[in-house]
Amino acid sequence: xxxxxxxxxxxxxxxxxxVKVTEIEGERTSVIELSVAKEDLxxxxxxxGRTARSMRTILSAASTKNNKRAVLEIIE
Amino acid sequence: xxxxxxxKSAEEAIEExxxxxxxxxxxxxxEVIEEKSRGIFGLMGGNKRVKVRAxxxxxxxxxxxxxxxxxxxxxxxxxxxxxxxxxxxxxxxKTALERIVVDITASAQIxxxxxxxxxxLNIKGDGSGxxxxxxxxxxxxxxxxxxxxxxxxxxxxxxxxxDTERYRERRRENLAQLARxxxxxxxxxxRAVSLQPMTASERRIVHLAxxxxxxxxxxxxxxxxxxxxxxIPRSKGS
Numbered sequence: 001x002x003x004x005x006x007x008x009x010x011x012x013x014x015x016x017x018x019v020k021v022t023e024i025e026g027e028r029t030s031v032i033e034l035s036v037a038k039e040d041l042x043x044x045x046x047x048x049g050r051t052a053r054s055m056r057t058i059l060s061a062a063s064t065k066n067n068k069r070a071v072l073e074i075i076e
Numbered sequence: 077x078x079x080x081x082x083x084k085s086a087e088e089a090i091e092e093x094x095x096x097x098x099x100x101x102x103x104x105x106x107e108v109i110e111e112k113s114r115g116i117f118g119l120m121g122g123n124k125r126v127k128v129r130a131x132x133x134x135x136x137x138x139x140x141x142x143x144x145x146x147x148x149x150x151x152x153x154x155x156x157x158x159x160x161x162x163x164x165x166x167x168x169x170k171t172a173l174e175r176i177v178v179d180i181t182a183s184a185q186i187x188x189x190x191x192x193x194x195x196x197l198n199i200k201g202d203g204s205g206x207x208x209x210x211x212x213x214x215x216x217x218x219x220x221x222x223x224x225x226x227x228x229x230x231x232x233x234x235x236x237x238x239d240t241e242r243y244r245e246r247r248r249e250n251l252a253q254l255a256r257x258x259x260x261x262x263x264x265x266x267r268a269v270s271l272q273p274m275t276a277s278e279r280r281i282v283h284l285a286x287x288x289x290x291x292x293x294x295x296x297x298x299x300x301x302x303x304x305x306x307x308i309p310r311s312k313g314s
Contacts, residue, residue, distance in 0.1 A: 004179045011172065011225040048300050051224065054217035061206055061214045062179040 001062050001070050005032055008055055013040035028069060032059070035075040044074060080109070082127045086293060089128035097130075104130045105280075108295045160230065162190035169195045169236060172225040176218055181206055194235040195226065201240040208243050215243060216275060248281050255285040255307075259292050262307045273302035 002023040010016040018037035023030055036044050045052045056072050063070040079097065083089035086108050094101060110127035166188050177184040177199055185200035201207050208215050215238060223236040237244070254271070262269045271282065282305050283294050293310055296303045 001179065004176065007175055008221055008225070012228055046224075050220065054220045057209065057214055057217035058176060058180070058221065061209060061217075064206060065180055 033073045078131045080129045086126045093130045169226045172222050197238045199240040207240050251281045252285040255282040262309045268308040271305045273304040
């Protein structure tokens with residue numbers, strides 16, 4: 001799941017090498033933390049948060065497959 | 077190049093826009109964006125103002141706030157970037173979609189085609205509906221992200237339509253049916269009927285389904301990506 005978010009983020013930003021994704025695994029829920037270059041933040045969030053929302057929707061569909069919940073946090 | 081006009085009624089505003097642009101109604105798409113009524117409960121028809129926005133059909137999504145700028149940009153991208161073949165564009169889209177879909181469902185067979193610049197992708201699903209999600213929200217999210225990724229790679233925006241298990245087609249039929257049913261309800265009760273919030277393309281289906289019914293009108297209300305439609309019975313006077 002971490003790789004999925006990493007792939008999407010790297011495909012959308014201008015500075016893919018600055019994309020960092022860490023996964024903090026919990027028992028039932030894992031938290032995926034995404035950080036990007038400051039100037040790319042807008043690209044990750046999108047107009048009215050649409051890109052971020054879409055990533056979260058995809059993430060929750062992917063986590064259903066793994067029987068686990070995942071939360072996406074975008075770190076500034 | 078959206079154009080806005082204010083008039084006493086939506087009809088009047090539409091007519092004015094058509095005249096000004098020298099276009100027929102069929103060539104344009106209309107959306108009522110504001111309605112002011114200063115009379116008591118809208119009884120005083122004289123003070124009613126309706127604002128209508130019109131967009132040329134072939135240029136739907138933000139056709140550019142500044143056309144000149146866009147033309148210049150088009151020229152530039154044509155010089156800088158070689159014309160990409162449809163096959164190449166399709167390959168980009170397929171790769172991105174495949175990468176996302178494998179994490180959601182086990183089998184990810186994707187077929188696609190490019191038609192009039194729009195990229196159509198179809199996922200052969202496993203029938204679980206996991207790719208579709210509630211009200212198609214997963215499918216819409218996937219479609220949006222793939223669109224963004226392809227746009228980023230090409231340096232220009234392309235329309236991307238992602239479908240699975242004929243969901244889009246089924247949804248279109250359902251929505252048109254719902255629209256007609258709610259239209260009948262509005263006429264029978266004489267009261268406005270509000271529908272669930274929908275995406276722009278879904279609202280378009282509803283608007284089009286009820287376009288020819290003179291006894292009602294449809295309006296998009298609310299802000300942002302999730303506006304909802306109100307079906308309003310037209311009073312005999314207006």
